[in-house]
């Protein structure tokens with residue numbers, strides 16, 4: 332049994348094992364060797380912020396720490412990095428200072444957000460058959476085509492002396508999640524699949540495989 336002090340020192344991650352934004356943070360936690368407890372949000376239709384670690388946006392992930400709660404994947408990853416020792420060399424979104432790399436990060440995060448909207452519309456029963464839904468699907472396939480076409484130069488342009496980049500972690504979580512949730516067939520994205528196969532060899536990826544929490 333952990334003592335009360337250890338409990339405070341050990342952050343609590345609020346999320347779901349089937350969520351791509353949550354997986355980003357779990358991969359970071361593993362790479363940073365940060366121990367944490369995991370609290371599953373059972374009902375994504377809940378409108379109580381307390382169910383989401385206090386996040387008024389009613390979204391996961393959130394990280395509760397002795398310093399306060401951190402909302403959203405990027406904030407959580409940054410806090411996990413600050414807690415790590417030694418601190419790995421991480422390439423963050425603000426380090427991507429040319430259009431190709433910066434746009435790749437934007438499109439990965441937007442594709443993840445669009446996927447969330449499509450899945451949530453499906454859960455709410457307001458899915459197929461309306462113009463906005465069709466536009467979201469078109470935008471998602473456009474973004475994935477752009478990422479497939481540009482994957483090679485994007486990955487080659489990342490700073491070589493890195494242990495990890497937020498871009499690669501998010502790209503991995505996006506592509507593997509599209510497949511896991513059956514949102515879009517991904518077999519034709521050979522560059523992206525090649526990247527995922529290589530990235531998946533990290534222990535942080537094999538230890539955080541998507542699954543539905545029971």
Ligand SMILES: N[C@@H](CCC(=O)N[C@@H](CS)C(=O)NCC(=O)O)C(=O)O
Pocket residue numbers: 350351352353375389390391392402403404405444447451
């Ligand atoms: N900006 C947030 C987005 C998080 C997000 O959209 N999470 C999804 C799960 S992967 C969610 O909470 N969906 C619930 C909803 O859309 O109501 C982040 O970067 O973490």
